[in-house]
Amino acid sequence: MGLFSWLFSTKKTTETVVIEPIEYNGYLIYPDPQKEGGQFRIAGRICKKIDDTTQTHHFIRSDLLPSKSDAEAFMIKKAQMFIDQTGERMFK
Template structure:
């Protein structure tokens, strides 16, 4: 089976992508667009350490964009606006 996978270009399903967070006002923003129908849904995580515990808020929007880079850029802007408006209340 390995020979056929090599011949037909089948990729390993366990490939992982390392995402570097963007720091904003003490929060870490992880853009993680979700592939959907040849486009990308805006998604990611907002994290912050509070009282020694790492808190995480998953951020998913209904917006779908044609490129991964556009989805990452838009997610970053929306996450920054969400942080400005909500602050630590997002973790409650």
């Protein structure tokens, strides 16, 4: 069995991607577009340290864009607008 296990293995290798955050008004924005049908869905997370605890808000939009860089740029703009409008209430 061990001889042929490598041949029939379904184990997939995963690649770890490091996302560099963008700092905005004390918040960290992590753009992380999701590939979907040849396009990229705008997604990511917004984090802020409050009372020695890092709070995270996951951010996913219905918008699809043709390139990953466009989706990252649009996510940053939308996240900044969301931070301005909502502030720390997003974590409640």
